[in-house]
Structure formats: structure tokens, C-alpha cells
Amino acid sequence: MAAPAIRLRGGRVLFEGTALFDGIALDLPAGRTTCLLGPSGVGKSSLLRVVAGLLAPEPGATLAADDGMPLAGRIAYMAQTDLLLPWLDVLANATLGARLRRDPAAHAAARQRAAGLLQEVGLGERLAARPATLSGGMRQRVALVRTLVEDRPVVLMDEPFGALDAISRLQLQDLAARLLAGRTVLLVTHDPLEAARMGHRIHVMAGAPATLDAALELPAAPPRDVADPMVLATQAELLRRLAEATAA
Ligand SMILES: Nc1ncnc2c1ncn2[C@@H]1O[C@H](COP(=O)(O)OP(=O)(O)OP(=O)(O)O)[C@@H](O)[C@H]1O
Numbered sequence: 001m002a003a004p005a006i007r008l009r010g011g012r013v014l015f016e017g018t019a020l021f022d023g024i025a026l027d028l029p030a031g032r033t034t035c036l037l038g039p040s041g042v043g044k045s046s047l048l049r050v051v052a053g054l055l056a057p058e059p060g061a062t063l064a065a066d067d068g069m070p071l072a073g074r075i076a077y078m079a080q081t082d083l084l085l086p087w088l089d090v091l092a093n094a095t096l097g098a099r100l101r102r103d104p105a106a107h108a109a110a111r112q113r114a115a116g117l118l119q120e121v122g123l124g125e126r127l128a129a130r131p132a133t134l135s136g137g138m139r140q141r142v143a144l145v146r147t148l149v150e151d152r153p154v155v156l157m158d159e160p161f162g163a164l165d166a167i168s169r170l171q172l173q174d175l176a177a178r179l180l181a182g183r184t185v186l187l188v189t190h191d192p193l194e195a196a197r198m199g200h201r202i203h204v205m206a207g208a209p210a211t212l213d214a215a216l217e218l219p220a221a222p223p224r225d226v227a228d229p230m231v232l233a234t235q236a237e238l239l240r241r242l243a244e245a246t247a248a
Pocket residue numbers: 015016020038039040041042043044045046047
């Protein structure tokens with residue numbers, strides 16, 4: 001399945017009569033990772049949920065893929081909370097999508113792929129563990145694997161590495177960047193370094209109603225080295241934009 005470009009125009013979301021954003025335009029280029037930063041509560045998750053089809057914008061908005069095909073069925077979504085089912089073990093949680101679709105061949109393939117990925121994220125010994133026995137960072141790894149196992153051309157992720165320690169975060173960014181290559185990705189993050197390592201384009205969302213600034217475009221392929229001067233300069237520029245957004 002080829003990864004489409006996605007275009008949102010006129011996105012407008014109201015909560016209790018107040019516009020969170022009003023007339024927002026967002027372009028997700030095909031096969032590229034777009035990162036979204038912004039102060040807490042500005043509306044990043046809500047915008048991601050609009051693209052995921054989980055939050056309906058007010059009438060008049062258009063959300064479409066450039067190939068004219070429906071987006072439904074082509075998206076993997078990783079929410080801010082891990083949404084692991086407490087009664088299923090790690091492997092069953094990681095393959096939940098395939099399990100729910102009741103296709104035995106696809107389920108077997110997903111289990112094999114998930115077992116390999118769980119090994120890569122350091123959970124190879126915990127396949128039979130229940131979520132309650134895992135740390136927050138471990139649970140987040142399972143949720144990340146579940147998202148990657150879905151193998152969709154469009155991937156929407158809400159702070160996927162938030163609960164991880166600094167080194168695990170870099171390692172999982174590397175793994176995710178490798179597995180997300182060629183997909184159309186929207187990644188919400190609070191971490192400017194993460195955006196500078198992972199994003200082909202980066203937006204800062206700010207204001208009330210919120211708007212998006214002109215995207216920063218980065219040329220080299222992710223994941224970029226933490227010590228790359230371009231990464232460090234991008235991080236500094238993003239911190240500057242975030243400080244401005246927070247002061248506004
Ligand atoms: N279903 C809802 N009903 C009412 N208000 C909501 C709902 N969902 C979100 N909001 C409000 O909309 C605002 C934006 O929330 P959102 O989660 O999109 O922000 P965010 O930028 O992702 O924040 P954070 O960085 O803290 O995760 C918040 O004030 C939140 O309380």
C-alpha cells in the first residue's frame with residue numbers, strides 16, 4: 001500500500017462553544033514524517049484525532065488523501081495513553097488489531113512480527129507478562145510495537161516516547177524511524193530534539209484559537225544524529241518558537 005499525502009483544510013473544532021482551532025490547514029506529505037509541537041493544551045492531540053477520523057471537525061472542513069482513496073483502514077493510531085488491555089499479555093496486546101480482525105493467517109504473521117519487535121525494544125523476556133506488571137516506559141513500548149505491527153501506510157502518534165528515559169527514547173526513535181520510513185507520519189511531541197531527529201517537517205501550534213506556523217523543513221533522512229549541527233540548530237530554533245508560543 002503506497003503512502004498517500006494527506007490534506008486538511010478548514011479544520012475547526014469547538015469545545016463548549018470555544019474554538020480550539022478555526023480554519024486550520026495541515027499538509028502531511030507522502031512518505032514523510034511531520035512533527036507537531038506546542039504548549040500543553042493548545043490542541044495538538046485534538047488535531048491528530050481529527051486526522052485520525054476520531055474527532056469530527058465542524059462542517060466545512062475537508063480531510064482527504066491525494067490518491068482519492070478513503071483514509072479509513074489505512075491509518076495506525078497510537079494514543080497518548082497506552083490503551084493496553086489488562087487481561088491480555090504483552091504479545092496479545094501487541095497483536096490486538098490482527099486478533100480482532102479474526103484472520104488466522106494475518107494473526108500468525110502479526111505474532112511473529114510482534115515477537116521480533118518486542119525483542120528489539122527489550123521486552124523479549126516479557127511476552128507473557130500482564131500490563132499491570134510493567135513500568136510506564138515498558139507499557140509505552142508495547143503500545144509502540146502494537147502500532148508498528150499494524151503496518152499501515154499512515155501512522156499517527158501522540159507522544160509515543162514520552163514515558164521513556166533519555167537513552168531508551170533515542171533507541172526507540174531510531175527503531176521507529178527505520179520502521180516508519182516511507183510512511184506518512186504525524187508525530188505529536190513535547191520534545192524539540194525528538195522533532196529535530198525524526199521530522200521531515202515540523203510545525204509549532206500556538207494561540208487560541210490555535211494556528212500552525214510555517215513548517216521548518218529538514219533535508220536529511222531521519223533518524224538524525226543528536227550531535228548533528230543541523231539537529232542542534234533546529235532544536236534551538238524550536239525552543240525559541242515554543243517560548244514565543246508559550247508567552248503569546
Ligand atoms: N472531548 C473534549 N471535551 C472538552 N474539552 C476537550 C476535549 N478534548 C480536549 N479538550 C480540551 O481541548 C484543549 C486541547 O486539548 P488537547 O489534548 O488537544 O491539547 P494538547 O495540545 O494535545 O495538550 P497536551 O500537550 O497537554 O497533551 C484542552 O483545553 C482540553 O481540555
